[in-house]
Structure formats: C-alpha cells, structure tokens
Amino acid sequence: MVEVSGLVKRYNGVAVVDGVTFNVKRGEVFGLLGPNGAGKTTTMEMIEGLRVPDEGEIRIDGMDVVRERDRVKHVIGLQLQSTALFEHMTVREMIVLYSSFYPHARPVDELLTAFDLQEKRNTWVKHLSGGQKQRLAIALAVVHDPQVLFLDEPTTGLDPGARRALWDIILRLRDEGRTVFLSTHYMEEAEQLCDRVAIMHQGKIIALDTPAGLIRQLDVDSVVEFTWESELDSSPLAALSGVKEVRRSEDRNVMLLTERLPETLRDLISWSETSGVPLSGLRTRTATLEDVFLHYTGKRLT
Numbered sequence: 214m215v216e217v218s219g220l221v222k223r224y225n226g227v228a229v230v231d232g233v234t235f236n237v238k239r240g241e242v243f244g245l246l247g248p249n250g251a252g253k254t255t256t257m258e259m260i261e262g263l264r265v266p267d268e269g270e271i272r273i274d275g276m277d278v279v280r281e282r283d284r285v286k287h288v289i290g291l292q293l294q295s296t297a298l299f300e301h302m303t304v305r306e307m308i309v310l311y312s313s314f315y316p317h318a319r320p321v322d323e324l325l326t327a328f329d330l331q332e333k334r335n336t337w338v339k340h341l342s343g344g345q346k347q348r349l350a351i352a353l354a355v356v357h358d359p360q361v362l363f364l365d366e367p368t369t370g371l372d373p374g375a376r377r378a379l380w381d382i383i384l385r386l387r388d389e390g391r392t393v394f395l396s397t398h399y400m401e402e403a404e405q406l407c408d409r410v411a412i413m414h415q416g417k418i419i420a421l422d423t424p425a426g427l428i429r430q431l432d433v434d435s436v437v438e439f440t441w442e443s444e445l446d447s448s449p450l451a452a453l454s455g456v457k458e459v460r461r462s463e464d465r466n467v468m469l470l471t472e473r474l475p476e477t478l479r480d481l482i483s484w485s486e487t488s489g490v491p492l493s494g495l496r497t498r499t500a501t502l503e504d505v506f507l508h509y510t511g512k513r514l515t
C-alpha cells in the first residue's frame with residue numbers, strides 16, 4: 214500500500230533520513246519506532262507529501278506521492294504532531310469545518326460516536342483533555358474516509374488510560390480495513406499495536422519485522438537484571454550458562470540476556486555465593502523491543 218525506496222533528506226548537508234526503504238502492507242498497523250531525533254517525523258512527512266525528498270521514491274496505492282500529490286490526498290488522512298485545532302470552536306464545529314473540505318464526508322454524528330466525543334460535541338476545543346484532543350485530531354483525519362492513516366506519535370503525553378482508549382480506536386480503524394502508519398517512541402505501544410515495526414536510528418532503518426519476530430531474532434528469551442553495587446569485573450557473567458550478552462548501564466544495572474533462564478539463574482546464584490557479590494534487586498523478565506533496540510544501537514530508547 215505504501216512503497217518507500219531509497220528515501221534521503223538532508224539538512225545543511227547532513228542526511229537526517231539516510232536511504233530508507235520499506236513497504237507497508239494494506240490493512241496493517243505499521244510502526245516507525247525510534248528515539249527523539251531519529252528521523253521519524255521527517256520520514257512520515259515526506260511520505261505524506263508535506264516535505265520533498267532529496268532522493269528516493271514513494272508510492273501510495275501505486276500513485277507517486279510527489280508527482281500525483283492531489284490524487285494521493287484523497288486516499289490519506291493525517292494526524293500531525295501539531296494538528297492545528299481552533300481553540301474557540303466546538304468539537305462539532307471543527308468536524309463540520311473539516312467535512313466541508315471534501316465532497317464526500319462521513320456524517321458528523323457517526324464520527325462523534327466513533328471517537329467517543331458525543332458528550333463533548335458542544336465543548337470548546339480549548340477545554341478538551343489531551344486524550345479528547347487527540348481523538349478529535351484523528352476524527353478530523355478520517356472525515357473523508359481515507360484508506361491510509363498517518364499518526365505521528367499519537368499518544369505522546371497522554372496518561373495510561375487515555376493511551377489505551379486511543380489504542381482501541383487505532384485497532385478499530387485497522388479492523389475497518391484501513392492501513393495505519395504510526396510513529397512512536399514507546400516500545401510498549403509498538404509491541405501492543407503494530408503488526409510490523411521498523412526501528413529507526415540516526416536516519417536509518419536498522420531492523421524491521423513483527424514485534425515477536427524482532428525479539429526472536431535476538432535469540433534471547435529472557436533478561437535477568439540486578440544492581441551491581443561496586444566496581445567489579447563482569448567478565449565471569451558472560452560465561453554463565455545460557456548467557457548471550459551482558460550489558461551494564463551507568464546506573465549500575467546489570468542485564469544478562471539469556472536463552473536458558475533456569476540455568477542462568479542457577480549459575481548466577483552459585484557464582485554470587487562463591488564470589489561474595491550480592492545480587493541486589495534481582496529480577497527476571499521476558500525480552501522486549503527495548504532489548505532489540507539496545508542490541509542494535511547500544512542505547513536505550515527512552
């Protein structure tokens with residue numbers, strides 16, 4: 214549905230998007246995951262036709278985004294990071310205004326209901342909560358019933374309840390048959406929502422697969438973590454059964470990525486007893502996309 218090939222954007226001679234190639238399938242939720250400044254917004258805005266690429270080609274539903282911009286506009290819906298909402302208009306007035314831009318718009322009441330905004334229909338935009346504003350921004354993005362929806366960090370700054378409500382809405386839009394392309398720096402969001410995820414770092418896609426596939430590629434099932442109180446040599450940890458990777462962070466957190474959790478734990482505890490090193494805050498968890506990101510970049514996502 215969305216085909217991107219060899220995309221490059223430079224600012225002052227620096228490539229902030231540096232040779233990006235991927236395809237988004239019809240009907241999937243596709244996530245672009247990366248830290249602030251990775252190039253997500255620049256990539257999305259080129260695909261949306263809002264910025265002109267220096268190199269590369271973008272097609273949406275077979276149409277060239279740069280050359281056939283007017284045709285593409287009818288099949289895409291945009292929720293930008295800074296969607297301009299008029300503060301002194303009501304929710305209903307905003308939807309009516311946006312609907313007037315298109316020859317065929319969805320009925321206003323249907324949108325109010327679908328985005329749980331019926332009760333707020335006569336409320337000024339400035340009095341909406343963050344979650345309600347985002348729901349309105351997405352409702353405005355779908356007034357013309359687009360096939361592809363772009364959401365740029367839709368849940369940034371929302372509390373967990375509002376975030377989950379928005380996740381439900383995004384999944385429903387997918388279930389209606391739409392293709393959803395979203396950017397996020399929340400790995401949990403990418404794991405929960407996305408059928409496939411592209412991890413972006415310094416302008417490049419460094420990994421792309423389903424969330425489960427990305428984690429599987431690590432060859433790691435679990436992570437053992439504990440706090441290391443003093444300066445010690447961590448090399449014996451790499452030799453423990455099942456350990457694939459040892460990571461130490463500045464806050465003295467130690468992570469052992471393991472493919473055989475029971476053996477690693479058994480060896481770790483006996484090593485702790487013989488060496489006299491306490492395992493403060495010992496805990497285990499399954500591997501996540503955060504571990505995938507750390508593996509490829511050596512950095513934390515957030």
Ligand SMILES: Nc1ncnc2c1ncn2[C@@H]1O[C@H](COP(=O)(O)OP(=O)(O)OP(=O)(O)O)[C@@H](O)[C@H]1O
Pocket residue numbers: 224229247248249250251252253254255256398
């Ligand atoms: N118009 C511009 N002029 C100069 N530099 C820019 C411009 N737009 C973006 N950049 C730079 O490009 C890089 C990528 O920015 P971009 O906004 O695409 O990242 P992002 O991954 O979306 O980050 P965020 O999560 O903060 O939105 C940043 O270093 C940014 O400063």
